Amino acid sequence: MATPLEKARMAPDSMKAKILKAARRVFGQYGFHGTTTRMIAKEVEIDISTLYYHWGEKGDLYEAVIRDIYEDLKLKLSEVEKIIHGRPLAERMETSIDMMTDYLFDNPEISNLILFRYFTKTRHPTGHDIHVPELISDVARSMNLSEDKSRISTRARMQVLAIMNTIHNFISGEGFFRPMLDLEKKEYVTHVRETLKFILVPAFAGKQPCELGAPPDEAAATPG
Amino acid sequence: MATPLEKARMAPDSMKAKILKAARRVFGQYGFHGTTTRMIAKEVEIDISTLYYHWGEKGDLYEAVIRDIYEDLKLKLSEVEKIIHGRPLAERMETSIDMMTDYLFDNPEISNLILFRYFTKTRHPTGHDIHVPELISDVARSMNLSEDKSRISTRARMQVLAIMNTIHNFISGEGFFRPMLDLEKKEYVTHVRETLKFILVPAFAGKQPCELGAPPDEAAATPG
């Protein structure tokens, strides 16, 4: 038995899927509270009750959107993982950064929605995403941050969070940062890639003073 | 002639100031659209119309809150600047990270509101913050990222943005990340500081491959 989300992902031309895609765009731009069901309905050019017929209440649609983007992100990450597998770390990181920025600039709602989730308190409480810890661990493994593949250290997870958020920030912040820096789209993208590599690569692949960076495969987090 | 915000900052016991402070908390947690004027009024335990009497419409109060947090942030940054002035770069960065995380963990609405601004499209349009470019440039100067103190390169600004956002992320994301990582508050704070230093310091103070990091004082951003 397929869930509504699975159905929508299977049949991308269905009304269910069209609504989901529109909801993704609108929620991505305005956040949960900033989005009205009418805005989504207008985007699809359907009546609001058609939307309710397919997805039930607003919160359920929102949850479906979140699950949907994490599905996409997971797919993309495993695609990246296949390509970088076995390469040296610095190259792995640079390739990942290039591929992920490309992908996220094409799908900025993903970054938006993920950051919204992290930072916003929704007025109606919501279950915690099971996807996130999974995703984090996958990336940590893919970066070889942990020797023990089944038990990813807190330190490694924090590092992955920092990396991914730094990327998301530049994607989601484009609307604010680009006018501020007075850059064309293309320039902005280039600068983002450069900056990400400049900041992120040295910590993991560069030579750093050893008292600063802990060995990446160290598992224990709290000293003493 | 003092603006309403200046008045409120001058007289911190006034009703105006009390409302501003409450608005800061609530807007910081729920964002602009997620916050109702009634929520703020309830927080101060006043009638909603008292709120309107002092601050006018919701959007104006919100703008005042934004200006208010940037004032505070500017003060804090110049306090930090005084302390780290003249020290070597790695030490400057570590001290700044420690001081800023302490400060922001005590005032998480600051991080929340700043990130909200960057990422959210408000349904009613809003003027761009003049504070941000200023702040960015100040930090860039303080980090010696630019030789020409009057003209900060795009590259330097992007780097500052990356740094500051990485910090804000962990502050704002605490409510999401800490349960996910199953950490006590104190552990979380320690991990945040460690991770920030691990990621941020090597890029600027460590030895990195020279083709990656451009010389920090290079002004021109676009090659050719």
Place this chain on the structure above:
DNA sequence: TCTTTACTCCATCATTTGATGGAAACGAGC
């Protein structure tokens, strides 16, 4: 042709939310 099923829309509700007018309370100066 009739029935069933899936879908879509119109009309409508109840609540929430931003916002205001006007009356009461308060305090300073006379």
Place this chain on the structure above:
DNA sequence: GCTCGTTTCCATCAAATGATGGAGTAAAGA
């Protein structure tokens, strides 16, 4: 005590918003 300016609250509005009932439509199957 009286007046005047300031502040606070109660009552209320109009619009926006989440949500639903029920009628209508179209296609598939008997």
